[in-house]
Amino acid sequence: VRTFRRLLFWCVTILFPVPLVVVYHAVAREPDQLKFFITLGLVAYSWWLAAVLLSVRPVWLERLVGLPSIYGLHGMLGVLAIVLAFVHRDNSYSGNQLAVVLGDWGYYAALVVLCYSVFFLSGWLVDRVHILLTVKRGLETLFRHQVSVWLHRLNLVVIVMIWLHAHLVVRVNQYFWFMMLFDLYTLTVLGIYAWKKWIAPDGYTTGTISVSAPLGASSRRISISLDQPESRLLPGDFFFLRFEGDPAIGREWHPFSVTDDDQQTVTFTIRQHGDYTRRLTGVRVGTRVRLEGPYGRFESIVQRHDGTAPLVLMGMGAGVAPLLSLAAAHHRTRPLHVLWAVREPDHAYYRDLLEQYRAASGGRMQVTVQVGRFRHAQLADLLPAETITQGAFFVVGPNPAVLATQRLLRRLGVASRRVYQERLTM
Amino acid sequence: MKARIKLAVLLTLVTAALAVLACVNLLHVRDSL
Numbered sequence: 001v002r003t004f005r006r007l008l009f010w011c012v013t014i015l016f017p018v019p020l021v022v023v024y025h026a027v028a029r030e031p032d033q034l035k036f037f038i039t040l041g042l043v044a045y046s047w048w049l050a051a052v053l054l055s056v057r058p059v060w061l062e063r064l065v066g067l068p069s070i071y072g073l074h075g076m077l078g079v080l081a082i083v084l085a086f087v088h089r090d091n092s093y094s095g096n097q098l099a100v101v102l103g104d105w106g107y108y109a110a111l112v113v114l115c116y117s118v119f120f121l122s123g124w125l126v127d128r129v130h131i132l133l134t135v136k137r138g139l140e141t142l143f144r145h146q147v148s149v150w151l152h153r154l155n156l157v158v159i160v161m162i163w164l165h166a167h168l169v170v171r172v173n174q175y176f177w178f179m180m181l182f183d184l185y186t187l188t189v190l191g192i193y194a195w196k197k198w199i200a201p202d203g204y205t206t207g208t209i210s211v212s213a214p215l216g217a218s219s220r221r222i223s224i225s226l227d228q229p230e231s232r233l234l235p236g237d238f239f240f241l242r243f244e245g246d247p248a249i250g251r252e253w254h255p256f257s258v259t260d261d262d263q264q265t266v267t268f269t270i271r272q273h274g275d276y277t278r279r280l281t282g283v284r285v286g287t288r289v290r291l292e293g294p295y296g297r298f299e300s301i302v303q304r305h306d307g308t309a310p311l312v313l314m315g316m317g318a319g320v321a322p323l324l325s326l327a328a329a330h331h332r333t334r335p336l337h338v339l340w341a342v343r344e345p346d347h348a349y350y351r352d353l354l355e356q357y358r359a360a361s362g363g364r365m366q367v368t369v370q371v372g373r374f375r376h377a378q379l380a381d382l383l384p385a386e387t388i389t390q391g392a393f394f395v396v397g398p399n400p401a402v403l404a405t406q407r408l409l410r411r412l413g414v415a416s417r418r419v420y421q422e423r424l425t426m
Numbered sequence: 427m428k429a430r431i432k433l434a435v436l437l438t439l440v441t442a443a444l445a446v447l448a449c450v451n452l453l454h455v456r457d458s459l
Binding site: 167170176180183194198203 | 428429432433436437440443444447448450451452454455457458
């Protein structure tokens with residue numbers, strides 16, 4: 001079901017340009033070869049628009065396919081659009097000099113945005129090559145996350161440039177109904193984007209910080225008392241948070257996982273590692289917070305699994321947060337094994353809470369907390385054969401640690417379709 | 427309420443933009459003849 005949904009989502013998004021292309025081919029009277037290269041430009045533009053549409057991350061879509069899938073396709077569409085734009089630019093011609101200049105500038109700006117985003121915002125390179133991660137961390141002192149987000153928004157400027165480019169090309173703009181559809185595509189996407197940024201936050205859940213306390217040396221526990229209980233909240237979910245009225249923190253949206261299963265007061269465990277999360281040290285009790293979400297698919301995955309099959313919750317550092325809320329919800333009803341790897345002994349701040357869950361579980365729950373990553377031989381020892389063949393594995397932590405754990409589980413013989421992951425950075 | 431007003435403003439802007447673009451597109455067609 002999961003694969004089918006994802007496939008359907010990919011197909012629908014990839015086919016987004018089809019109506020525009022069909023209408024163009026129905027009305028255009030250009031030579032076939034030129035039509036083909038203009039089509040490539042149209043598909044590239046529509047995919048760029050579709051990528052903007054995906055960045056809106058609607059909750060219903062996230063519940064269907066998951067945020068990694070949405071952002072994965074968002075990035076892939078960007079790459080595919082650039083490839084098609086390159087071929088289009090190399091093989092098309094126009095007598096209008098301004099159209100050519102705008103097309104060129106749009107292409108180069110898109111290329112810059114894409115390269116920058118692949119390096120700084122996606123984990124495609126930095127999560128896999130350690131040296132690049134070191135370079136990124138060094139450069140981050142110069143290019144703060146907020147700078148990255150603003151540079152990313154340059155893609156809206158790209159859209160305006162390419163939109164104008166198309167309006168100036170006679171081989172395209174002479175077809176009235178095609179141009180109306182082209183404008184409808186553009187205005188619909190920009191309208192939805194504007195709605196998301198300007199109107200949607202007014203409808204989000206709001207609350208007030210009731211607890212802000214350090215957890216160990218590099219993490220923080222923040223509890224938010226919601227103005228109204230959030231009945232849609234499920235164990236393992238996360239929200240995008242925006243702290244309001246504190247200029248020192250800023251008004252950026254950042255994702256954080258809920259640590260417990262309380263729908264009135266939600267608690268977050270925040271690892272203060274990045275530039276933004278370190279600023280949260282100064283966040284005061286009483287600060288107003290806006291919460292976008294809840295997002296997350298862990299609980300629906302748990303519900304789909306056989307109720308007698310064990311759940312293995314593997315958390316690295318603060319990655320234990322969503323797993324704790326899953327443990328809170330299921331420790332009395334399902335066989336459960338929580339494996340938590342921390343960097344330093346004093347980072348195991350939830351050891352007592354986990355012990356409480358274990359004691360109340362009637363022997364269903366096991367807890368293993370250790371300093372340093374889990375190794376192959378150790379996991380082979382800890383996990384019985386039945387767990388390896390039937391268990392559902394939930395892995396949460398920093399990106400490189402999650403990828404390493406996924407490889408480890410594959411070597412142990414865990415089928416990848418039973419491994420579900422959430423990465424802390426994005 | 428505030429959100430509804432904002433939504434009305436946004437929809438008006440999008441509709442107005444589409445109407446202006448329809449005129450622009452008609453001019454394009456006239457120029458190409």
